[in-house]
Amino acid sequence: MIPVSIGNPHLVVFVPEVSNTILESLGPFLATHSGLSNGANVQLVGPLVGNRLEAAIWERGVGPTSASGTSACAVAVAAIWSKKLDPGAVMIDTIGGSLEVHVNAELEVVLRGPVTEVCTGTLI
Known part of the structure; x- marks a missing residue:
């Protein structure tokens, strides 16, 4: 387990295999662990393939999350x-x-990726 701050707290865990079952089991426990004063977002990260890593994300207070820029940076x-x-x-x-x-x-980070609108709304 590697704690990382990207302006918000993360806990990166390298695992032999990424699965929803493992995420559902470890995510809530690690995100609210008593050793983390304000909790943390949790990333389960599978084995390296070239320069690619697979990650499953559990956001504190939210649960499983399909994507997160700060999580990708933390990983x-x-x-x-x-x-x-x-x-x-x-x-x-x-x-x-x-x-x-x-x-x-120096562990300075630049993030690149697509932006996709997933919903719209009207403020009334």
């Missing part, structure tokens, strides 16, 4: 900080799509 930083990857471009795949995260040796 990339954790992979580089833990020396699973060298600094550079990392692709983070989630059920909501893929995001490209560039992380340099």
